[in-house]
Amino acid sequence: MGNRNVQIAVPSTGEEEWQAIREPIMNGWLTQGPKVESFEDAFAKMHSVKHAIATTSCTTALHLILAAMEIGPGDEVIVPSFTWVATANVVLYCGAKPVFVDINRDTFNMDPAQVAERVSERTKAIIPVHLFGLCADIDNISAAAPGIPIIEDAACAAGALYHGKSAGSLGKAAAFSFHPRKSITTGEGGMITTDDTSIARLLMKLRNHGAEIPGGKDAGEQKPYFLPDINMLGFNYRMTDMQGAVGLVQLNKLDPFIVERGRWARWYKEQLGDIGWLHLPKEPADGRHSWQSFVAYLDPDKSPLTRNEIMEFLQENGVSTRPGTHAVHMLNLYRGIFGFHPEDFPVARDCNDNSMAIPLHNRMMPEDFEHVVETIRKI
Ligand SMILES: Cc1ncc(COP(=O)(O)O)c(C=O)c1O
Numbered sequence: 001m002g003n004r005n006v007q008i009a010v011p012s013t014g015e016e017e018w019q020a021i022r023e024p025i026m027n028g029w030l031t032q033g034p035k036v037e038s039f040e041d042a043f044a045k046m047h048s049v050k051h052a053i054a055t056t057s058c059t060t061a062l063h064l065i066l067a068a069m070e071i072g073p074g075d076e077v078i079v080p081s082f083t084w085v086a087t088a089n090v091v092l093y094c095g096a097k098p099v100f101v102d103i104n105r106d107t108f109n110m111d112p113a114q115v116a117e118r119v120s121e122r123t124k125a126i127i128p129v130h131l132f133g134l135c136a137d138i139d140n141i142s143a144a145a146p147g148i149p150i151i152e153d154a155a156c157a158a159g160a161l162y163h164g165k166s167a168g169s170l171g172k173a174a175a176f177s178f179h180p181r182k183s184i185t186t187g188e189g190g191m192i193t194t195d196d197t198s199i200a201r202l203l204m205k206l207r208n209h210g211a212e213i214p215g216g217k218d219a220g221e222q223k224p225y226f227l228p229d230i231n232m233l234g235f236n237y238r239m240t241d242m243q244g245a246v247g248l249v250q251l252n253k254l255d256p257f258i259v260e261r262g263r264w265a266r267w268y269k270e271q272l273g274d275i276g277w278l279h280l281p282k283e284p285a286d287g288r289h290s291w292q293s294f295v296a297y298l299d300p301d302k303s304p305l306t307r308n309e310i311m312e313f314l315q316e317n318g319v320s321t322r323p324g325t326h327a328v329h330m331l332n333l334y335r336g337i338f339g340f341h342p343e344d345f346p347v348a349r350d351c352n353d354n355s356m357a358i359p360l361h362n363r364m365m366p367e368d369f370e371h372v373v374e375t376i377r378k379i
Pocket residue numbers: 057058059060083084086087129131153155156176177178179189190
């Protein structure tokens with residue numbers, strides 16, 4: 001066991017992805033094309049939505065959704081204070097104001113009661129995050145802000161279920177990530193899902209510089225050899241066909257990946273459940289956690305060492321860990337703009353300081369899991 005070094009996350013790519021990428025490389029269709037389209041169709045089907053629109057990342061997917069909703073200066077968007085910074089940054093990209101709410105420590109997700117307090121006539125959208133693969137409390141968030149569109153930040157939640165419904169089908173639109181720390185990857189990459197056909201068309205246009213879609217209802221007599229008209233400010237957020245090819249292979253493995261992660265997550269809970277200072281993640285009674293990460297809360301009043309000391313001990317003993325994520329209001333960028341104090345969102349601050357992800361990915365061997373448990377038990 002001496003030299004064992006268990007990584008926090010390793011993508012499960014290999015021979016099949018390698019083979020899949022050959023086709024676009026060999027035939028020369030490298031930018032968005034037939035592979036991306038097939039990936040989108042398969043992703044939409046798997047998440048029970050009408051449309052899936054691939055992008056370069058989850059960040060650009062979220063930005064595109066806000067742009068399509070014409071969110072801009074003077075508007076407010078409610079976001080959780082404990083999430084990856086991108087959830088709030090996309091609101092700033094649009095010139096709008098992110099309005100933070102605190103989270104629930106048991107789920108690490110947005111607290112619906114706080115949404116009710118922070119909603120105003122300027123609120124144009126809410127972005128609940130399905131953090132680490134556990135769906136946010138969408139029913140109570142919607143009830144707290146009737147009529148306000150919900151945009152799911154489903155970066156971590158491909159394949160997750162909420163009361164039997166797929167993440168990505170719970171609001172007006174959703175954004176997924178295929179960064180290598182997620183369950184399935186395309187290197188970088190993202191996907192928007194929506195049931196709203198008019199916003200889907202607009203998103204496709206905005207993803208491609210705002211260009212009219214050939215054959216679209218606005219295209220008129222457009223011929224493929226003419227350049228399209230541009231009548232709105234768009235972006236280049238297109239996914240490459242090489243990524244689309246990898247995504248198709250990865251998507252076929254999503255379900256077995258989640259099943260395997262779930263099995264090991266439950267094993268961790270059995271093995272570590274008696275440690276009083278370690279609060280382990282919960283599974284939804286009527287849903288499916290996608291186990292993008294296994295994140296525990298370390299009770300600072302009971303823990304023998306601080307979270308950072310524990311992370312250091314584990315690292316020295318071949319177990320890689322990370323803080324769950326960060327409290328965005330504590331980042332210097334956000335402190336500078338909004339003058340936040342760490343205690344403005346005390347639960348987010350607490351989770352910023354006391355959460356810890358332990359290794360859980362599909363490249364781990366049984367001995368790796370055993371090593372993680374044995375090392376934690378030495379603390
Ligand atoms: C909750 C959340 N939102 C958004 C993102 C951004 O995803 P991407 O890296 O694909 O832009 C991440 C990535 O870590 C995330 O965890």
